[in-house]
Amino acid sequence: MPSTRELSTRIRSVAGTAQITRAMSLVAAVRLRKAQNAAAALEDYSRRLDSLLQMATLGDGPAHPLLALRPPLRSICLVIGPDRGLCGNFARETASFASERLEALGERSGLRVLTIGSRMARLVEGGGDGQELSSGGLRTRMDDAWRFLSSEFTGGRVDRVYLIYNRTGPGNSWKPVMESLLPLQSGADVVMGDVILEPSRGVLVEELAPECGRARLALAASSSESSEQMARLRAMTAATHNSQEMLEDLRLASNKLRQAAVTRELSEILAGSGL
Numbered sequence: 001m002p003s004t005r006e007l008s009t010r011i012r013s014v015a016g017t018a019q020i021t022r023a024m025s026l027v028a029a030v031r032l033r034k035a036q037n038a039a040a041a042l043e044d045y046s047r048r049l050d051s052l053l054q055m056a057t058l059g060d061g062p063a064h065p066l067l068a069l070r071p072p073l074r075s076i077c078l079v080i081g082p083d084r085g086l087c088g089n090f091a092r093e094t095a096s097f098a099s100e101r102l103e104a105l106g107e108r109s110g111l112r113v114l115t116i117g118s119r120m121a122r123l124v125e126g127g128g129d130g131q132e133l134s135s136g137g138l139r140t141r142m143d144d145a146w147r148f149l150s151s152e153f154t155g156g157r158v159d160r161v162y163l164i165y166n167r168t169g170p171g172n173s174w175k176p177v178m179e180s181l182l183p184l185q186s187g188a189d190v191v192m193g194d195v196i197l198e199p200s201r202g203v204l205v206e207e208l209a210p211e212c213g214r215a216r217l218a219l220a221a222s223s224s225e226s227s228e229q230m231a232r233l234r235a236m237t238a239a240t241h242n243s244q245e246m247l248e249d250l251r252l253a254s255n256k257l258r259q260a261a262v263t264r265e266l267s268e269i270l271a272g273s274g275l
Contacts, residue, residue: 004261007254014250018243024086025236032229039168039222046215053184053208056201064209065154066184074110075160076152077102078145078181078217079124080224081117090166090231095123097176098164105162112158114148116141116221142221146214153182165220166227172234174227179220184212 002010057067079098082091102124105111115121152158161182166174197204 002253004254004257007250007257011247011250011254014243014247018240018247021236021239021243025233025240028229028233028236032226032233035222035226035229036168039219039226042215042219042222046212046219049208049212049215053205053212056197056204056208064184064205066150066182066209066213069183070156070159072160074112074158075105075162076112076114076149076158077105077162077164077178078114078116078149079120080163080165080221081115081120081123082228083118084232085119086235087228087232088235090228090235091117091119091123094164094166094176095120097178098124101164101178114145116145142214142217146217149182149217150210150213163217163220165224167223168226168230172230174230181213181216184209 057063077098079094079102081094081098085091098120102111102113113124115124149161153161160180163179163181164176165179167177168174
């Protein structure tokens with residue numbers, strides 16, 4: 001049975017932990033809302049850009065190097081994961097999904113892997129050379145990643161560019177997904193109708209194609225950031241709840257120990273008084 005002093009030390013430690021986890025859950029909630037707003041805006045922006053690009057390339061419209069469809073002999077995959085921990089099994093689940101998909105992809109084509117997130121480089125196992133983008137903020141790394149990926153694709157050094165990231169769903173849920181980034185492909189048929197494209201289709205395609213790719217990559221990053229904050233909020237909320245339960249148990253044990261000591265002292269006093 002621990003002493004009263006030991007219980008008091010444990011209570012202070014657990015209470016401090018509960019305060020930290022509660023504060024971290026509040027921070028995660030604020031960051032989650034910010035990431036969700038950014039993802040919603042980017043989703044609408046990306047969808048509108050896709051529609052414009054589809055209009056501009058409809059029929060015999062001008063081609064662009066980012067739209068070139070080639071046999072998938074060489075590919076590169078960008079895995080977007082968390083930079084920080086304290087988000088449960090989020091990083092490990094993402095890495096497990098990525099390893100399975102990369103193993104299957106590497107059997108069909110030459111594969112290179114690019115990771116964003118300091119924890120991904122250690123966890124992801126797959127074929128090819130690993131290259132990590134870990135400097136700067138998320139936006140800076142997305143810009144660097146797009147420049148590298150678009151250069152590799154337009155230079156003919158890779159034929160496919162894939163993304164692995166976490167997509168948010170209803171009810172604060174998320175799941176890892178794998179999508180094709182390059183070549184840019186339209187997801188729906190667009191009817192041209194009475195639309196005048198100015199200054200010309202060629203100029204529009206030249207500007208729209210890179211912007212569409214950047215928007216899709218930024219959307220994947222924002223969705224992954226939202227998923228990470230959801231996971232961290234859930235983990236910190238659970239940790240706070242567990243700390244509070246442990247705190248209640250420790251306080252109950254301390255009260256019982258204190259009450260036992262008071263009862264023992266009263267018994268000794270009564271015994272000594274002869275009553």
